[in-house]
Amino acid sequence: xxxxxPRTSLLGTTALLFEAPGETTLETQRRIxxxxxxxxxxxxxxxxxxxxxxxxxxxxxxxxxPEEIEQRLLELWNVVAPLPIAGRCIDLPVxxxxxxxxxxxxxxxxxxxxxxxxxxxxxxPTYIVFALGSHPGYCYLGGMDARIxxxxxxxxxxxxxxxxxxxxxxxxxxxxSDGPSGWNTIGSTQIAFFDVNRSPPALLQPGDxxxxxxxxxxx
Amino acid sequence: MIKILSVGAxxxxxDLGRTGGLSLGxxxxxxxxxxxxxxxxxxxxxxxxxxxxxxxxxxxxxxxxRSTVFAVTGADCAGRLDEAPVLPWWAHRAEAGQVLxxxxxxxxxxxxxxxxxxxxDGVDVPAVLGSRSTQLRGSFGGYEGRPLRxxxxxxxxRSNGRAVPGFGLVPPGLALPLEADGVPAVRxxxxxxxxxxxxxxxxxxxSTGWKITAQSDRYGYRLSGRELNPLRPLELRSHGIVPGxxxxxxxxxxxxxxxxxxxxxxxxxxxTVIEADLWRLGQAPIGSNVRFIRCSWDEALGASADIRRWLxxxxxxxxxxxxxxGGR
Amino acid sequence: MSNPLDHVDQLxxxxxxxxxxxxxxxxxxxxxxxxxxxxxxxxxxxxxSPSVDxxxxxxxxxxxxxxxxxxxxHERAIALVADVRAGDPLGFLQIGPLLLAVPAPRAGTLTDVxxxxxxxxxxxxxxxxxxxxxxxxx
Numbered sequence: 311x312x313x314x315x316p317r318t319s320l321l322g323t324t325a326l327l328f329e330a331p332g333e334t335t336l337e338t339q340r341r342i343x344x345x346x347x348x349x350x351x352x353x354x355x356x357x358x359x360x361x362x363x364x365x366x367x368x369x370x371x372x373x374x375x376p377e378e379i380e381q382r383l384l385e386l387w388n389v390v391a392p393l394p395i396a397g398r399c400i401d402l403p404v405x406x407x408x409x410x411x412x413x414x415x416x417x418x419x420x421x422x423x424x425x426x427x428x429x430x431x432x433x434x435p436t437y438i439v440f441a442l443g444s445h446p447g448y449c450y451l452g453g454m455d456a457r458i459x460x461x462x463x464x465x466x467x468x469x470x471x472x473x474x475x476x477x478x479x480x481x482x483x484x485x486x487s488d489g490p491s492g493w494n495t496i497g498s499t500q501i502a503f504f505d506v507n508r509s510p511p512a513l514l515q516p517g518d519x520x521x522x523x524x525x526x527x528x529x
Numbered sequence: 530m531i532k533i534l535s536v537g538a539x540x541x542x543x544d545l546g547r548t549g550g551l552s553l554g555x556x557x558x559x560x561x562x563x564x565x566x567x568x569x570x571x572x573x574x575x576x577x578x579x580x581x582x583x584x585x586x587x588x589x590x591x592x593x594x595r596s597t598v599f600a601v602t603g604a605d606c607a608g609r610l611d612e613a614p615v616l617p618w619w620a621h622r623a624e625a626g627q628v629l630x631x632x633x634x635x636x637x638x639x640x641x642x643x644x645x646x647x648x649x650d651g652v653d654v655p656a657v658l659g660s661r662s663t664q665l666r667g668s669f670g671g672y673e674g675r676p677l678r679x680x681x682x683x684x685x686x687r688s689n690g691r692a693v694p695g696f697g698l699v700p701p702g703l704a705l706p707l708e709a710d711g712v713p714a715v716r717x718x719x720x721x722x723x724x725x726x727x728x729x730x731x732x733x734x735x736s737t738g739w740k741i742t743a744q745s746d747r748y749g750y751r752l753s754g755r756e757l758n759p760l761r762p763l764e765l766r767s768h769g770i771v772p773g774x775x776x777x778x779x780x781x782x783x784x785x786x787x788x789x790x791x792x793x794x795x796x797x798x799x800x801t802v803i804e805a806d807l808w809r810l811g812q813a814p815i816g817s818n819v820r821f822i823r824c825s826w827d828e829a830l831g832a833s834a835d836i837r838r839w840l841x842x843x844x845x846x847x848x849x850x851x852x853x854x855g856g857r
Numbered sequence: 858m859s860n861p862l863d864h865v866d867q868l869x870x871x872x873x874x875x876x877x878x879x880x881x882x883x884x885x886x887x888x889x890x891x892x893x894x895x896x897x898x899x900x901x902x903x904x905x906s907p908s909v910d911x912x913x914x915x916x917x918x919x920x921x922x923x924x925x926x927x928x929x930x931h932e933r934a935i936a937l938v939a940d941v942r943a944g945d946p947l948g949f950l951q952i953g954p955l956l957l958a959v960p961a962p963r964a965g966t967l968t969d970v971x972x973x974x975x976x977x978x979x980x981x982x983x984x985x986x987x988x989x990x991x992x993x994x995x
Binding site: 325442445 | 767770805
């Protein structure tokens with residue numbers, strides 16, 4: 311959902327959500343990174359967590375007047391210079407469709423495209439890591455072709471395996487560990503995105519990028 | 530050290546949770562009833578964040594391999610230390626070799642489902658990314674990053690002799706009850722997409738009961754009740770979320786994010802259970818009903834203050850009592 | 858050796874203090890019933906038994922607080938005529954969120970509760986009557 315102007319809302323007494331206006335773009339995300347960098351230092355803020363063209367600020371304690379923080383964020387948004395991050399790029403071989411992508415049929419049905427068209431469009435872009443979230447090491451990627459966008463599932467699936475490549479709305483990503491998800495799995499790959507014994511524990515950071523290489527297409 | 534002799538599904542080591550890892554995709558985890566955990570630690574004169582064992586399924590049996598002081602808070606599980614009855618929310622001495630058994634909770638004056646075995650100086654597993662809580666999705670933290678199994682041997686901190694057995698605390702569930710029309714309730718602040726739902730959906734949120742279905746766990750509580758419908762279909766961009774957020778997937782049946790919830794999501798949010806009431810949900814049994822009470826920001830702050838006051842008062846009285854008894 | 862009837866005067870005084878109408882005391886083989894009509898306390902039933910072998914004892918409040926005849930999470934009080942071991946809690950005293958036990962000073966039979974559940978009591982307030990079991994001293 312997009313709006314003309316930035317929006318803020320409360321996540322209970324725990325956090326505050328800031329949502330940038332407009333279509334999801336890398337330029338907007340660079341402003342989000344810049345605001346996150348500044349807002350992490352606001353008094354009373356425990357953590358600034360970038361999402362997809364949005365930002366969550368987690369409170370140390372619920373502030374007496376959250377609207378003061380909201381106002382400060384909106385002012386910052388108007389003046390901040392985008393923070394360009396040029397990271398590294400990794401290639402991931404993907405098996406598309408079949409057992410590797412049990413929800414490919416749903417994407418075919420929604421988009422009206424063939425498996426080959428979907429695979430071609432999904433593997434064409436270089437995806438920028440916009441943010442980490444969902445589960446340890448998971449990367450939210452920007453740059454998916456809007457023509458293969460498919461709504462999240464009506465009922466989330468209780469267990470999607472590590473390495474699952476999936477589409478949720480206009481986004482795509484790769485599961486970093488087994489777990490529940492509401493996204494449509496279209497393929498699978500193998501990589502360790504997170505290792506608690508590594509420093510930093512997450513393989514990729516915002517600004518890094520991923521290219522999906524077609525290993526095979528199962529029908 | 531304590532040895533797990535018999536354990537059901539999903540007993541885990543938990544403290545008050547992991548902060549600061551959300552930007553890596555690491556959720557908070559932590560006790561489903563943080564108030565019971567903190568109270569158990571206050572009883573034993575531990576730091577409030579000391580790790581304990583969260584027990585959601587019974588029977589549960591553990592052997593103390595050396596003498597210590599312990600407390601079982603949360604649900605009253607008719608505990609036995611060898612044959613002797615164990616009072617709930619009470620500091621007890623255990624000698625080396627004694628076996629603590631907990632059975633299925635009795636729903637008496639306070640309805641609760643999860644018990645916390647708190648031990649003087651805590652379950653001494655390594656802190657990972659700043660916490661001893663089990664991160665089930667990431668398979669780290671707690672005891673080997675997984676639920677406990679029969680035969681596991683959990684290290685415990687070396688008791689510094691501060692804990693004094695022989696007294697207890699009155700469970701805060703009795704002192705801070707919250708109901709709507711006789712149904713246990715939690716307070717909710719409307720969330721970003723509240724206005725995107727139909728009027729009848731908004732009414733249903735506040736005025737009808739929500740059943741906690743069997744598909745509910747530490748990740749989230751899937752509720753069943755009246756269908757909640759947005760005015761038009763909503764697809765959101767993924768954003769940070771926190772425990773307590775009430776998401777409404779396309780099916781119209783809400784899901785409350787709980788302690789193991791992922792730290793981001795994209796389903797529409799109709800409201801958020803305030804942090805100060807999450808412990809109530811953490812103790813709500815599967816199959817029971819819960820009601821949502823709309824609250825203002827100031828009321829939510831008041832609820833947080835009530836919790837802080839209860840904890841501070843308990844800490845003060847426990848220290849006073851133990852001080853009189855010659856404790857340090 | 859003594860029997861409950863030796864303590865009728867004392868029991869009567871408690872009864873008046875506590876403003877209770879009836880006190881029934883039962884041991885393993887003796888029953889004593891005192892009635893307080895406001896003006897005086899009289900024994901309406903007393904049965905002596907040669908097997909009563911120890912004096913009943915009063916268990917007093919170890920601290921001020923709200924007297925509870927059961928744990929707040931329990932639905933039933935400890936039953937009268939129940940045998941208790943030394944150290945077992947007979948009842949509780951609540952001070953804010955703090956809960957203290959009123960332990961049995963020695964093994965015996967709980968024969969009476971002198972204060973109603975929820976009453977605010979002071980230090981030393983008589984709370985229970987316990988008939989010790991001979992040979993099972995703590």
